[in-house]
Amino acid sequence: MSEEVTARQGKNEAWEWIKALGIAIVLAVLIRSFLFAPFIVEGESMETTLHNAEKLVVNKAIYYLEKPKRGDIIVFHAEPKKDYIKRVIGVGGDTIQVKDDVLYINGKRVDEPYLAQNREEAKAQGVPLTEDFGPVTVPEGQLFVMGDNRLNSHDSRAIGPVSLDKVVGRSEFVFWPYDHIRMTR
Template structure:
């Protein structure tokens, strides 16, 4: 009878020890997930059509939050930034501090030099054929220190630096790296 009691208490201790190990592993996993989400990578849902054709409404992507601790945003990067306290936007970096941005006759100029926007070629041609321009004339506008100038790829339907002004680099959350949803559209961005 004494052996049975001893065996039962050993099983209880072993069960408690195993449960404690599982709790510790779960705790470490939660802390690691929070660390990754806070400092390294975060999911983001594209809400709206301002980045079409590059990104479509409802696509989910992974944003690299670490990259801008290592380097500054550069033209062509697709970034997520805090537009307001409640809303984050996703747009393409067009120019960085000290550069001058201008659009004339549907052609983007940075510091007076034309910029090839191959990602918009088809849409510019369609706009021309339909009798309008994709990007209305604006500028020249010089980007102030510590800021970037951003625009959506859907130039006719985008609230971007042409409306809200240059974006402070400190409000940038990170760079879009990977589209993860829908599954048939998984790709590096």
């Protein structure tokens, strides 16, 4: 009888492990699908804020609760098989213009402290960081996005505004490489 009890306990323990593993897999799929996802930065368009090959966590749930805001760093579907990461510069109804390397939103000058290092590098090359453009009015339901490395960014200046339904989520923090872990907001 002791062998029977041991066999039954072994089967129960195996079943419990299978259930726990199944629940873990379902939770992982749900979390990745609806809440958070990893993203790898490709290219230099967000330098010096984000660097090529850094891995970060994208909050996919935040925009179920609120709309993207100016300054958010977002991931969006830019092409059928390619996502981009850029900074939100303007939201629906905003008028965007850059004149003499200064950003204006709705006619008001906008300070962009995250561009300080890039501005210095552009100045050393004798070029503006951001060429003049606009005014451009962002349609409702869309976003105007630009990379922080304005000299090397394929963004709304070229591809046009980004529809809200193309937004994957907001960048929250860099988790790789370990010595560069930091918040991106």
